[in-house]
Amino acid sequence: xxxxxxxxxxxxxxxxxGVLVTFGDTATDAxxxxxxxxxxxxxxxxxxxxxxxxxxxxxxxxxxxLAEHRFDDISHRLHDVLATQDWNAxxxxxxxxxxxxxxxxxxxxxxxxAEAAEAAGxxxxxxxxxxxxxxxxxxxxxxxxxxxxxxxxxKTWNIPRQKELTPNVPAGALVAAVRQICLFAKDTPTGWxxxxxxxxxxxxxxxxxxxxxxxxxxxxxxxxSAKELAQIEAKVNDGSGxxxxxxxx
Amino acid sequence: xxxxxVHQVGPGVAVQDLGRTGYLAKGxxxxxxxxxxxxxxxxxxxxxxxxxxxxxxxxTGGTFExxxxxxxALTGAxxxxxxxxxxxxxxxxxxxxxxxxxxxxxxxxxxxxxLHVGGGFAAEVMLGSRATHQSCGLGDLVAAGDRLPVGQxxxxxxxxxxxSDTRFGGGTVRxxxxxxxxxxxxxxxxRFEQTIFRRDxxxxxxGIRMDSDGEGFSTPKALxxxxxxxxxxxxxxxxxxxxFVLMAESQTTGGYPRIxxxxxxxxxxxxxxxxxxxxxxxxxxxxxxxxxxxxxxxxWDALPKSATPLVRDPASIQDLLSYQLVGGAVSATDTPxxxx
Numbered sequence: 001x002x003x004x005x006x007x008x009x010x011x012x013x014x015x016x017x018g019v020l021v022t023f024g025d026t027a028t029d030a031x032x033x034x035x036x037x038x039x040x041x042x043x044x045x046x047x048x049x050x051x052x053x054x055x056x057x058x059x060x061x062x063x064x065x066l067a068e069h070r071f072d073d074i075s076h077r078l079h080d081v082l083a084t085q086d087w088n089a090x091x092x093x094x095x096x097x098x099x100x101x102x103x104x105x106x107x108x109x110x111x112x113x114a115e116a117a118e119a120a121g122x123x124x125x126x127x128x129x130x131x132x133x134x135x136x137x138x139x140x141x142x143x144x145x146x147x148x149x150x151x152x153x154x155k156t157w158n159i160p161r162q163k164e165l166t167p168n169v170p171a172g173a174l175v176a177a178v179r180q181i182c183l184f185a186k187d188t189p190t191g192w193x194x195x196x197x198x199x200x201x202x203x204x205x206x207x208x209x210x211x212x213x214x215x216x217x218x219x220x221x222x223x224x225s226a227k228e229l230a231q232i233e234a235k236v237n238d239g240s241g242x243x244x245x246x247x248x249x
Numbered sequence: 250x251x252x253x254x255v256h257q258v259g260p261g262v263a264v265q266d267l268g269r270t271g272y273l274a275k276g277x278x279x280x281x282x283x284x285x286x287x288x289x290x291x292x293x294x295x296x297x298x299x300x301x302x303x304x305x306x307x308x309t310g311g312t313f314e315x316x317x318x319x320x321x322a323l324t325g326a327x328x329x330x331x332x333x334x335x336x337x338x339x340x341x342x343x344x345x346x347x348x349x350x351x352x353x354x355x356x357x358x359x360x361x362x363x364l365h366v367g368g369g370f371a372a373e374v375m376l377g378s379r380a381t382h383q384s385c386g387l388g389d390l391v392a393a394g395d396r397l398p399v400g401q402x403x404x405x406x407x408x409x410x411x412x413s414d415t416r417f418g419g420g421t422v423r424x425x426x427x428x429x430x431x432x433x434x435x436x437x438x439x440r441f442e443q444t445i446f447r448r449d450x451x452x453x454x455x456g457i458r459m460d461s462d463g464e465g466f467s468t469p470k471a472l473x474x475x476x477x478x479x480x481x482x483x484x485x486x487x488x489x490x491x492x493f494v495l496m497a498e499s500q501t502t503g504g505y506p507r508i509x510x511x512x513x514x515x516x517x518x519x520x521x522x523x524x525x526x527x528x529x530x531x532x533x534x535x536x537x538x539x540x541x542x543x544x545x546x547x548x549w550d551a552l553p554k555s556a557t558p559l560v561r562d563p564a565s566i567q568d569l570l571s572y573q574l575v576g577g578a579v580s581a582t583d584t585p586x587x588x589x
Contacts, residue, residue: 146275
């Protein structure tokens with residue numbers, strides 16, 4: 001894996017739709033932190049030319065109308081912000097949310113825990129310990145609305161996607177690959193392995209908070225039994241799946 | 250409330266508008282009408298703002314009845330259209346009286362046709378927009394029996410038309426270099442510009458596949474790149490070297506390299522190219538692209554000035570037909586004279 005300490009951030013135009021600032025050419029934890037911190041810092045400056053912003057695994061994106069605003073001028077402004085600090089060492093913004101999400105691991109509801117553990121060279125018990133003791137961060141949201149890619153698990157979890165797709169893994173599933181956990185927003189065919197199952201809804205289009213998660217939020221999974229999950233599914237109807245949230249200072 | 254009662258409808262008809270913005274960070278793409286220019290044209294014909302919702306129709310339209318007198322406009326890909334059996338000109342605005350039947354049939358040329366109503370369709374606003382985004386669970390396709398609510402209309406002017414446009418049969422599409430253009434070899438980019446592509450029938454609101462006979466356009470440099478932001482018009486090259494132009498409902502990020510990005514003002518030409526139509530991509534610099542786009546936008550904003558009376562007597566079907574013969578877009582495979 002390339003060391004991103006040597007990577008010079010790149011500023012590129014994306015069509016005429018905006019400007020991308022990239023902090024690494026591989027998906028490392030440091031480059032993701034840099035992207036989230038940089039986006040937050042630029043957003044805090046309140047530039048009126050920015051219509052909205054987002055962050056991906058390694059980049060911050062600023063949607064700016066390049067038919068109206070010159071890319072070179074924007075690039076200079078962004079360079080000035082880049083120069084203010086070492087973004088790979090930046091602290092993450094305050095006010096993020098820590099989520100504790102109940103999930104059941106293995107068994108009928110998450111049948112690939114054993115298989116994933118084997119691929120990671122772990123016992124099932126050790127795999128369960130890793131998945132429920134690692135504080136994960138929302139690296140980015142995408143593929144489906146509100147759907148988080150969570151990282152970063154220990155390097156032993158750098159397990160490949162399986163070659164054959166599992167035809168239909170349900171919404172609320174925790175699936176594992178490449179040191180990440182994805183929490184499915186909807187039923188999805190996937191090559192990632194189904195290791196856990198929650199009742200957490202990532203996209204609640206009719207609720208007050210349609211997208212509960214934000215990039216930079218932290219997630220901790222709490223192990224519950226399949227029976228407890230069934231009780232949550234029967235009784236909790238606000239989409240939260242019994243998750244708790246607290247604000248990180 | 251005034252409504253449009255749907256008697257019968259094709260399989261690809263949905264309410265759209267200019268889409269929902271502000272949710273990229275949450276993984277929700279803009280969506281909205283595939284041919285944004287058609288939305289502006291309909292607004293110009295009805296003398297109303299372009300943010301009002303419209304019906305997008307793919308392949309065929311349907312049969313509709315208004316519960317009160319309303320105004321309509323027809324834009325985008327030309328489809329056969331009749332009001333109570335009399336031909337209604339495309340690219341024009343009309344009165345649809347209470348109880349009259351509007352029948353919109355198969356596409357003659359192009360891909361996406363649009364039905365606009367005075368006051369816009371008053372579908373439920375979800376996340377700031379009325380655009381249907383089926384795969385995300387936002388709205389549904391229109392079904393027979395639906396009553397589509399129509400908003401308050403502030404005008405009664407009808408019988409306007411716009412000059413016909415050439416975007417319905419393919420052609421040259423301008424693109425700007427984008428974030429991964431440099432990852433493609435010079436000769437690959439040159440060959441990409443020289444190639445005449447055919448729009449593949451495999452196309453939807455997410456993306457449109459481009460066919461060509463020669464070798465593909467893959468780049469070894471971009472294998473294993475990190476998934477990155479997608480904007481509408483991005484041309485991604487899949488692993489086997491096939492280009493896909495990403496459209497309104499593409500995902501917000503993707504792992505295939507982008508060779509360039511179609512200018513927003515040329516994206517309607519890509520959207521409207523029928524299956525098999527020839528398309529060619531031409532690089533312009535970012536500065537040139539910005540200037541072209543700015544001029545196009547000014548032209549879109551000036552469309553209301555171009556809307557002129559359709560005929561001296563809008564009730565005269567003969568005149569409507571004569572307009573159609575002169576101004577209608579003509580497809581190579583389909584003679585407008587044979588139909589309607």
